[in-house]
Amino acid sequence: MSSRADILGRIRAGLGRDDANAVAGRSALDAYLAAKPQGPKPKVDGDLLARFREKSEQLSSTVDAVATPQEVPQAVARYLSAQQLPAQAVCWPELASLPWQQAGIAVEARAANSSDLLGITGCYCALAETGTLVLCSSPNTPSAASLLPETHIAIVPAGRIVSGMEEAWQLIRRETGELPRAVNFISGPSRTGDIEQTIVLGAHGPYRVHIVIVNTEK
Amino acid sequence: MHFKARAGQKLADVILQDNLKKAKSKFVDRRATAILDLDDFEATRDSATALRDRVLNDLDLWLEKFEQQAAKSGASVLWARDGAEICWLVIDIAHRHGVKKAIKSKSMLSEEAGLNQALETAGIQPVETDLGEYILQISDNEPPSHIIAPVFHKSKEEVSALFARTHHLPAKDDIQALTREAREVLRPHFLSAEMGISGGNFLIAETGSVALVTNEGNGRMVTTLPKVHVVITGIEKVIPTLEDLATLMRLLPRSATGQSISNYFSLLTGAKQAAESDGPEHLYFILVDNGRADLVGGEFAEMLRCIRCGACMNHCPVYQAVGGHAYGWVYPGPMGAVLTPLFTGMQNALDLPQAATLCNQCGVVCPVKIPLPQLLLKLRAKQVEAHLRPFGERLGLRAWAWLALHPALYALATRIGVRYLLWLARDGKRNDRIRVLGVAPEWTLGRDFPAPEGKTFRELYAARKETA
Known part of the structure; x- marks a missing residue:
C-alpha cells in the first residue's frame, strides 16, 4: 500500500468516514472555501x-x-x-x-x-x-x-x-x-x-x- | 535515562540554571504585552480553535483539497509514514537534481527524522541556517532545547567559544558581533546550495500554498535562492483559507515571542515562472504522519491543533526549572510531555506525563486552547490501565484502595499515621516542621513538611459531635 493510501486510510478510520458523510463533508468544505469567513480583527480605524x-x-x-x-x-x-x-x-x-x-x-x-x-x-x-x-x-x-x-x-x-x-x-x-x-x-x-x-x-x-x-x- | 534523572542533572547544572533564569521572564513579559493590542484576544483564540477543529474533523478531505491545489500550482506532493521515509524521500529528490549541499530553515520534523545525519551519510552536506539551529549543528548536532529558541540553554560565552573553535576567528564577546559572524559564515552556503529544506507553519488548502514564518530572513533565503525547495510538514498543518491564516498569524508571533508580527512571513505557491530571476524551479511537499494520523478522531485529537508557538513551555514552572533537554526528545515542555509518548510510544516516555504540576499555566496561554493538563491526566490513566507504572506504586495504590474499603482499619491507619508524623516532628523545642520524612525522603530534600495538628479529622469530628 502506498504511504498516501495508508495515511489517508487511517485518518478515515479515525473519523468514521463513509461514502455518505464524505459527500456531505465535501460540500461543507466547498461552502466554507466559498464563504471565506473572517475571524475577529482589531479595530484599525482613522488614518x-x-x-x-x-x-x-x-x-x-x-x-x-x-x-x-x-x-x-x-x-x-x-x-x-x-x-x-x-x-x-x-x-x-x-x-x-x-x-x-x-x-x-x-x-x-x-x-x-x-x-x-x-x-x-x-x-x-x-x-x-x-x-x-x-x-x-x-x-x-x-x-x-x-x-x-x-x-x-x-x-x-x-x-x-x-x-x-x-x-x-x-x-x-x-x-x-x-x-x-x-x-x-x-x-x-x-x-x-x-x-x-x-x-x-x-x-x-x-x-x-x-x-x-x-x-x-x- | 528517564526524565527524573535528567531533571536532577539539569537542576545541578549551575550554568544552565543561570541561563534559564536570564531567559525565562523575557518571553512571558513580551507575550503579556503583545496580546493587549488585540481588542479581543479571547475571541481570536476561540476562532483559531474552531478553525483548527474544522480541519481536524475532516482532515482527509482537507488534505485532498490541499494536494489538488498544490498540484495545480505545479508543486509535487509526497507522503511519508515516518522519519525513515522522510529521509529516503529527501535523499531521492536530492539525487534526482544532483544536489551536493542543502541549506535548511528550522524544521522540527527534520529533527523527528534525524534528517541531517541521513543526508551526511548519503554524501549531501546539510547546513542549518537558523542561528540557533546552526549553533547546535556545529556543537556536534546537539538537540534543540526549545522549539522556537533552540539554544535557550546556552550563554553567549558558550556560543563565543564554539564560534572561535569552529570558524578559526578571534573570539567575539558581544551578541551583535557573534550574529554578524554567523551571517558572514553562512552567506556563501546560501548562494551555493542546490536545495533548500524548510518546515511549514501552515498549509493553505484554498491555494495549495505553504506559509513560512521567520525573523532572521533565512527562511526566505532557503526558499528563494536554491533551485529545489522541499517543504517537510506534518499532515495536521492544513488550514482552509487565507483569511484563516490572518487569524492564526495574529496569535502565533504574539504567543511565541511576543511580537505583533514576525519580521518575515512568506506565502509560497508553486515553482518559479519562466521569466523570474529568483525562486525554486522545483517545489516538493512532504506530508508526514509519524504518529499523527492515529490521533485523528481519538481522545488526544485536540493535541493536533498545536501551532508550535512554544508558549506552553515558556510559561511552565517545570520547563523553567529544568530546560528542554530533560524531556529527552524533540519536543519539550507540556506539549512535548503529551506528544512524545503519543509519537514514540507510551512505554518509551513513562515519566513525561508525570513531569508536570498540572497548574494549567500551559492551558491558559495556549492560543488554540489545547487542554494540556487534561491530556496529561489521560496519559497517566492510560499508563495505569496498561500496567506500565512501577511495582511499588501499583502496590501502594492497591493497598490504599483496599484500606479505603475498610473504614475501621482506615481510621486506625490514619490515626497511627498522624501519631507517626508528630513523632517525626519532635525537635526538642518546636513541633511544627518535619525535616526528614521517613516514607518520602526526597520530598523533604528541598523543603520541610508541615507537622499535623495532632488529631485526625475523624477524631476531631467525633469529639465535636459529642460536645454538640
Missing part, C-alpha cells in the same frame, strides 16, 4: 497612513514621505548621506525610470546579488495594522532585492496602505486572481533573539529598512 507609519517605526524601520514618485530619488539620496551609505543600488525593473541619476545615485535594474549593499523596491501594498510591507514576486519585482542587500528601501504609495492582512488577500484576489509565487510580508529589519533572547538587528537579511511613502495628490 491608515499615520497608523502604518507609527507601527513601522515601532518595528525599527525608518520612514520618510514625499509628494510624488519623481521626488523619491532625492529622498533616498538624503537618507543615504545621513546614514553615510554608498549611493549605489540595485532596484526592481519597474522602478528603473525614476530620476535616480539626477539625485546622484547609481542604480541598476537587475536581479540582486550578494555584493549589492542597497536594494530598492516598491511594494504590492502595506498593512496599517502591523506596519508591514507586502511584496509580490514577479519578473519585474524579484524577491532577492529586499533580502540580500544590507539596506532595503521600499517605496510605498499611500493609496496602497490597507488595514490588515484580510484586506491584502482581497486586493490580491481582485487585482491578480492567481497568487504570485511568493507573497512576502516584511516587518522591519531582519532580526534574531536566539542568543540569550537578546534581539539583534540584521541576522541574514537587511540591517536597515527605510520606507519612503508617496502621498500622490489626486
Whole structure:
C-alpha cells in the first residue's frame, strides 16, 4: 500500500468516514472555501497612513514621505548621506525610470546579488495594522532585492496602505486572481533573539529598512 | 535515562540554571504585552480553535483539497509514514537534481527524522541556517532545547567559544558581533546550495500554498535562492483559507515571542515562472504522519491543533526549572510531555506525563486552547490501565484502595499515621516542621513538611459531635 493510501486510510478510520458523510463533508468544505469567513480583527480605524507609519517605526524601520514618485530619488539620496551609505543600488525593473541619476545615485535594474549593499523596491501594498510591507514576486519585482542587500528601501504609495492582512488577500484576489509565487510580508529589519533572547538587528537579511511613502495628490 | 534523572542533572547544572533564569521572564513579559493590542484576544483564540477543529474533523478531505491545489500550482506532493521515509524521500529528490549541499530553515520534523545525519551519510552536506539551529549543528548536532529558541540553554560565552573553535576567528564577546559572524559564515552556503529544506507553519488548502514564518530572513533565503525547495510538514498543518491564516498569524508571533508580527512571513505557491530571476524551479511537499494520523478522531485529537508557538513551555514552572533537554526528545515542555509518548510510544516516555504540576499555566496561554493538563491526566490513566507504572506504586495504590474499603482499619491507619508524623516532628523545642520524612525522603530534600495538628479529622469530628 502506498504511504498516501495508508495515511489517508487511517485518518478515515479515525473519523468514521463513509461514502455518505464524505459527500456531505465535501460540500461543507466547498461552502466554507466559498464563504471565506473572517475571524475577529482589531479595530484599525482613522488614518491608515499615520497608523502604518507609527507601527513601522515601532518595528525599527525608518520612514520618510514625499509628494510624488519623481521626488523619491532625492529622498533616498538624503537618507543615504545621513546614514553615510554608498549611493549605489540595485532596484526592481519597474522602478528603473525614476530620476535616480539626477539625485546622484547609481542604480541598476537587475536581479540582486550578494555584493549589492542597497536594494530598492516598491511594494504590492502595506498593512496599517502591523506596519508591514507586502511584496509580490514577479519578473519585474524579484524577491532577492529586499533580502540580500544590507539596506532595503521600499517605496510605498499611500493609496496602497490597507488595514490588515484580510484586506491584502482581497486586493490580491481582485487585482491578480492567481497568487504570485511568493507573497512576502516584511516587518522591519531582519532580526534574531536566539542568543540569550537578546534581539539583534540584521541576522541574514537587511540591517536597515527605510520606507519612503508617496502621498500622490489626486 | 528517564526524565527524573535528567531533571536532577539539569537542576545541578549551575550554568544552565543561570541561563534559564536570564531567559525565562523575557518571553512571558513580551507575550503579556503583545496580546493587549488585540481588542479581543479571547475571541481570536476561540476562532483559531474552531478553525483548527474544522480541519481536524475532516482532515482527509482537507488534505485532498490541499494536494489538488498544490498540484495545480505545479508543486509535487509526497507522503511519508515516518522519519525513515522522510529521509529516503529527501535523499531521492536530492539525487534526482544532483544536489551536493542543502541549506535548511528550522524544521522540527527534520529533527523527528534525524534528517541531517541521513543526508551526511548519503554524501549531501546539510547546513542549518537558523542561528540557533546552526549553533547546535556545529556543537556536534546537539538537540534543540526549545522549539522556537533552540539554544535557550546556552550563554553567549558558550556560543563565543564554539564560534572561535569552529570558524578559526578571534573570539567575539558581544551578541551583535557573534550574529554578524554567523551571517558572514553562512552567506556563501546560501548562494551555493542546490536545495533548500524548510518546515511549514501552515498549509493553505484554498491555494495549495505553504506559509513560512521567520525573523532572521533565512527562511526566505532557503526558499528563494536554491533551485529545489522541499517543504517537510506534518499532515495536521492544513488550514482552509487565507483569511484563516490572518487569524492564526495574529496569535502565533504574539504567543511565541511576543511580537505583533514576525519580521518575515512568506506565502509560497508553486515553482518559479519562466521569466523570474529568483525562486525554486522545483517545489516538493512532504506530508508526514509519524504518529499523527492515529490521533485523528481519538481522545488526544485536540493535541493536533498545536501551532508550535512554544508558549506552553515558556510559561511552565517545570520547563523553567529544568530546560528542554530533560524531556529527552524533540519536543519539550507540556506539549512535548503529551506528544512524545503519543509519537514514540507510551512505554518509551513513562515519566513525561508525570513531569508536570498540572497548574494549567500551559492551558491558559495556549492560543488554540489545547487542554494540556487534561491530556496529561489521560496519559497517566492510560499508563495505569496498561500496567506500565512501577511495582511499588501499583502496590501502594492497591493497598490504599483496599484500606479505603475498610473504614475501621482506615481510621486506625490514619490515626497511627498522624501519631507517626508528630513523632517525626519532635525537635526538642518546636513541633511544627518535619525535616526528614521517613516514607518520602526526597520530598523533604528541598523543603520541610508541615507537622499535623495532632488529631485526625475523624477524631476531631467525633469529639465535636459529642460536645454538640
